[in-house]
Amino acid sequence: MGVRKLLRFLWVISVVLLIEAFSGSGSVRLKSVAMNPPPLGICASSVRKHGYKCEEVDVTTEDGYILSVQRIPVGRGGAVGGGRKRQPVLLQHGVLVDGMTWLLNPPEQSLALILADNGYDVWIANTRGTSFSRRHVSLDPDRPEFWDWTWDEIVSRDLPAVIAFISQQTSQKIHYVGHSLGTLIALASLSEGKQLDKLKSAALLSPIAYLSHMTTALGVLAAKVFVGEITIVFGLAEFNPKGEDVSRFLKGLCSDPKVDCYDLMSALTGKNCCLNASTVDVFLRNEPQSTSTKNLVHLAQTVRDGVLAKYDYGNPAFNMEHYGQPRPPIYNISNIPRNFPLFMSYGGQDALSDPKDVATLLDDLKLHEEGKLSVQYIKDYAHADFIMGVTAKDVVYDKIISFFRRNQ
Template identity: 30%
Template sequence: MKDVKLVRILMISYAVYYLCPSDTQRLPKNVVVNLYTNLFEGFLHFIRPRMDRNVFQDPESFMTTDKIIFHRGYPVEIHHVVTDDGYILALHRIPSGRRESYPQNVTSHLRRRPVFLQHGMMGSDHFWFISSTNNSLAFILADLGFDVWLGNSRGNTYSRKHVSLDPDEDRGFWNFSWDEMGRFDITSSIDYILNVTREETLAAYIGYSLGCSLFLISAIERPEMNDKVDVMIGLGPTVSAAHLKNYFRLMAPFVKLYQLYQRIFGIGEVHTNDGVLHSITRLICETSEFGAEFGRYWLSHVFGKSDVLNNDEYYRLIAHYPAGGSANTMTHLLQNYNTGESLSYFDYGAKENRKRYGTTLPPEYNLTLVTVPVMLVHSDNDPFAPLEDVSWLKTKLGNLKGSIRMDNPTFCHGDFVWSPHAAELVYLPVVRFLLSSEDLTGKHIARLQM
């Protein structure tokens, strides 16, 4: 009987989530908000005691990124950068590796070159810490002697601030898409890092999923960015979305309705980590074996079906993902699917497009203007970055130096950050490429024994 009730709850939340994937509806203040809040809290109070409590919870499920880094035995710093359009972004820095990994009397004169890691859509820099320590790219790079910086896009859990706009009160805070995230977030973050470290260039920019597109946009919009990064490495690069193979392609034909829905209800923010639907879904997914299976099923429709996602990684992920963002960010993905093989500017509609771009349709980004050396890592089983889209991207980039195609036919989009084999299959080949690039440019870093 208990399972029957759970199935009903799952079916309702699942249907509402997929039809109306939003978490913030600008409801009237006072009475309505209080009633809404009380009903939600009452529901959680009612359902919690009725669900199984036999699922192990990893302690990192309840930690912020900086606390996770410290918990793993690494030094951590929190920095804040203000973009040219006023958003305040959090950067987490791992300035060195584990203390016990250093030879004695060596650390004082090591030169650590900075690398910048950027997460994917609706995520945070927690993506880099889902897996175990020796299987985390951020920690591997730190132990090899790099100065590791982790970006957080505007609107997520760690970058929900602005110099003048209130994300809870001002709809204007959420008026951004891939365009602004690439043009402002990435450029401001890179400039900040170079200023702090007093380096001329980053040793590498490593982008996962949308993190790849954001750098390409920054390099096109701000050509000087091409000279500030030695190499750009894209993991599961989501650039063209013409051949998406996850549930977002089912939403794409209804993108105009989705935008109308946003305008009617005043929705700017979506997929917040503490939103109503995600709170309910996470509660279900975390507190019963049945719910955990439902959660895995949901993740498979976004990241692809993974054969290797174990319980530790699963519970760490759903506690932190999604981390929130703007409705326009989601809309931009759907628009790019409808446009076909391209990376296009955001489509505001014919009238606004004419004001912004001088044309009724948004223009395409000219990827040949990206002159920084690029390496791509991709998989045939990636629904977010399928082979057709990656193949198209390879023909457009101005300075593609190479690519790695996963031999494993079951390696999916999520496996880039949670697979227990990610270090072996992805990170170590990336590190070898990065070190060879360092040798070629004559910009050596410290080689430490791991």
């Protein structure tokens, strides 16, 4: 691959996979992303100020990553539920963001607080590499070794550790809510028969499994370009959207007259119908978050190959070393037990979780038992509306609560 072509690809993939980091209004400027996250922790900055109890918890994975988890055990003022045991719900965010994304709107519009007020014991995950989970028992986050992982490890390490901890603390099965990458890791885990003994149901917002129909020229271009050289050539272990390397990629892309950086997210995620400017401002004070470059390569492989598979090490010999076979193993969605309760909500304007790709996912689940798969299609919603939309409470969240109550 020529240097010029590789550089252009890096610019493209930087933007395509910054989707969740910039999901917002049509007037996002690059300089907005330089703002730092709140120093106090998520409980202090976004939960307790609204009158809710909140606990900060550390969970350590088998491979030594120390994950920040927040617990909102009761509603505001202890409302709803009295002294009964509350059902735990785990909220899992997407790529390049953290658990703060569930708390961006006022309490009446934020899913985490709505669930707490409706009698649930709410737990918020923060995956490895994000601001409050940038810790390890021995590895330094300033060293490349800390960033040697992809979403495979989130599936096999982060998710099990957090779920096991919640299960131990509550002695109950857990409802799960994921958005975007948070849906992919749930689908991958369930397809391998994991966590079924601890999960009661899963609600998946903007579900990601297949990415072949992204309705953006940038996404299509990224899908066609070989991605394995990124870490080898440039040695970018940490993908820091606020760092100089990524900033240069974005500036280079924005110098192309065909790219409108003032309406970049509408072009990439679809036109979000229901965000307000104050929510986007709060979002940009905390996001985007770092992830590993290897993780983004893995996501790009999913786009390129059209299948949901483990990380491809680039040649049959390396794959044989890791998997005992020349190609990475596939996550077979049709293996998810047919009686496991699933709720899926997707939008007609979502350029990332495109309705055609969601249709492919639903085809994998066509043998699901009647009444165990609930599907909601929202014509006007795009990618960010599901977690930041001011109408999401009435349109989506009430449906999730009804789904949970049917599957108590």
